[in-house]
Amino acid sequence: MRSGKNSKRKLKPAQGYDGIPEGDMRLIADVIGPDAARMLMLKLGKMNFYIPQPSEFREWYVRTHFTGKNYQELAFELGVSPRTVHEYVRKMYSRPAGDEPRQGTLFGI
Numbered sequence: 063m064r065s066g067k068n069s070k071r072k073l074k075p076a077q078g079y080d081g082i083p084e085g086d087m088r089l090i091a092d093v094i095g096p097d098a099a100r101m102l103m104l105k106l107g108k109m110n111f112y113i114p115q116p117s118e119f120r121e122w123y124v125r126t127h128f129t130g131k132n133y134q135e136l137a138f139e140l141g142v143s144p145r146t147v148h149e150y151v152r153k154m155y156s157r158p159a160g161d162e163p164r165q166g167t168l169f170g171i
Contacts, residue, residue, distance in 0.1 A: 076096070078096060079091060080096075081100060082099055087099055087102075090102065120146075121153070124151060125150075
């Protein structure tokens with residue numbers, strides 16, 4: 063074994079789901095693979111995470127990639143209907159209820 067400040071020990075390779083507990087980590091391993099799940103446990107163990115619903119990601123994606131004319135393209139990329147993209151765009155441009163404009167009308171009309 064090497065000694066010194068900068069030496070790192072190599073872990074022996076694991077096989078399959080070895081070392082991955084049942085439950086949430088097993089679900090994560092099913093999606094990203096057991097090796098990546100083990101790396102998450104080593105690097106980010108004891109942290110809590112929030113994983114947003116797919117609709118939150120889709121709304122963000124439409125907000126950041128919408129050009130005004132690419133409904134079909136966004137629908138295809140996200141695997142949703144163009145109608146769903148229209149709904150996300152409508153939400154983007156609609157004001158929340160009770161949100162009055164800050165600027166008054168011209169001459170109080």
